[in-house]
Amino acid sequence: MLARLDDDGVDLVIAPFRKGTLLETSAALSPPLATSGHGEKAIEWRAAMKNGENRWISLVEASARDAGARR
Amino acid sequence: MISAAAARTHADELPPALRETLKRAERLEWWNIAWTISIIVVMGLVLGQSQTMKTAWIEDTLGLVPPIAFLVAARMERTGQRSRKFPFGFERVNGLGFFLASVALAGTGALLLWDSAMTLIKAEHATVGSVRILGRDIWLGWLMIAAQVYAMIPPMIIGRKELPLAEKLSDKLLHTDALMNKANWMTGAAGIAGIVGLGLGWWWADSVAAAFISFDILHDGLTAIRSSTAELVDGAPRALASAKLSDDAEEVRKLLEQRYPGATIRLRETGRLIRAEVHGVHPPRDYDGPEGHWPGEPERNWRLAQVSFVPDAKGK
Numbered sequence: 001m002l003a004r005l006d007d008d009g010v011d012l013v014i015a016p017f018r019k020g021t022l023l024e025t026s027a028a029l030s031p032p033l034a035t036s037g038h039g040e041k042a043i044e045w046r047a048a049m050k051n052g053e054n055r056w057i058s059l060v061e062a063s064a065r066d067a068g069a070r071r
Numbered sequence: 072m073i074s075a076a077a078a079r080t081h082a083d084e085l086p087p088a089l090r091e092t093l094k095r096a097e098r099l100e101w102w103n104i105a106w107t108i109s110i111i112v113v114m115g116l117v118l119g120q121s122q123t124m125k126t127a128w129i130e131d132t133l134g135l136v137p138p139i140a141f142l143v144a145a146r147m148e149r150t151g152q153r154s155r156k157f158p159f160g161f162e163r164v165n166g167l168g169f170f171l172a173s174v175a176l177a178g179t180g181a182l183l184l185w186d187s188a189m190t191l192i193k194a195e196h197a198t199v200g201s202v203r204i205l206g207r208d209i210w211l212g213w214l215m216i217a218a219q220v221y222a223m224i225p226p227m228i229i230g231r232k233e234l235p236l237a238e239k240l241s242d243k244l245l246h247t248d249a250l251m252n253k254a255n256w257m258t259g260a261a262g263i264a265g266i267v268g269l270g271l272g273w274w275w276a277d278s279v280a281a282a283f284i285s286f287d288i289l290h291d292g293l294t295a296i297r298s299s300t301a302e303l304v305d306g307a308p309r310a311l312a313s314a315k316l317s318d319d320a321e322e323v324r325k326l327l328e329q330r331y332p333g334a335t336i337r338l339r340e341t342g343r344l345i346r347a348e349v350h351g352v353h354p355p356r357d358y359d360g361p362e363g364h365w366p367g368e369p370e371r372n373w374r375l376a377q378v379s380f381v382p383d384a385k386g387k
Contacts, residue, residue, distance in 0.1 A: 028198040052196020052274045062208040
């Protein structure tokens with residue numbers, strides 16, 4: 001699914017990522033929507049978006065922060 | 072053992088007004104370093120994925136090379152005494168620093184050109200997201216622009232203050248630092264244009280802006296390398312701002328050729344000083360020292376530090 005971000009097929013992928021995942025260079029990750037587990041094994045649910053779609057990324061990031069704050 | 076005269080430093084032989092100018096330049100360079108470190112910290116905090124921001128940050132870091140080289144050279148000029156190991160003192164440390172600063176400047180230009188070209192070729196889309204500050208979501212681009220504006224002001228002011236001091240001191244290292252400061256604020260301006268472009272959805276704006284200014288920086292750096300290597304291999308003195316022959320030195324050469332017809336004149340530059348060799352003639356009986364051979368304004372006669380005579384061997 002993440003690979004499809006680049007070919008304009010998908011705008012957003014919400015997926016679990018291990019804490020500290022270094023995906024930032026291949027896709028833009030939102031702040032965590034939800035977190036399960038603790039410490040190094042914590043799993044964070046984040047929205048992944050195509051790099052460079054800055055207005056879209058900012059919008060999703062703001063929504064993710066709101067969602068994260070509500071939990 | 073070194074005599075008292077030999078134990079003098081290079082700076083001891085400069086006119087008092089020039090020593091004061093050298094101290095002013097040193098104070099300015101301390102300010103330069105302090106501001107540059109603050110810029111490196113501020114830029115580092117808002118770096119993001121912007122190519123121009125990353126390059127501007129590396130460039131700001133490289134910008135520390137010329138002022139540090141200048142301070143080391145100036146300190147050695149002021150305190151480095153002649154010794155058996157260094158019988159000519161340390162006046163050429165300035166030339167070595169000039170070379171290092173030139174390489175840093177050219178390296179900055181090359182790095183900027185390479186990075187922006189690669190980003191364009193790979194069509195990398197820089198991501199500039201947002202941060203939440205005091206409950207408000209702020210686009211990181213605004214913070215980057217604010218950081219770039221902050222990063223532009225000190226080099227613009229310090230660079231302009233350095234130029235007249237560099238001219239007074241005939242200091243190419245200080246002049247190269249002024250160019251480095253110019254490179255830094257120009258990169259800042261390109262960075263702002265690039266970030267605004269990213270905000271408008273032009274992914275390529277960032278890199279095109281960086282590539283555009285990298286040519287100017289690279290040109291200045293390569294010119295400085297040509298001039299600094301000429302000094303290191305005893306080439307004829309070069310002008311402050313270009314690799315052309317220095318007007319001062321050309322005037323000295325003309326005067327020496329007039330006064331000693333048939334002689335071969337060789338000029339070189341050691342740091343801020345010109346040294347002349349007059350080959351094929353004996354020194355005149357009324358030799359009045361290098362000052363008497365300075366064709367320009369008397370207050371700048373310190374530039375010509377030495378006129379040596381090298382007569383032909385007997386029978387030649």
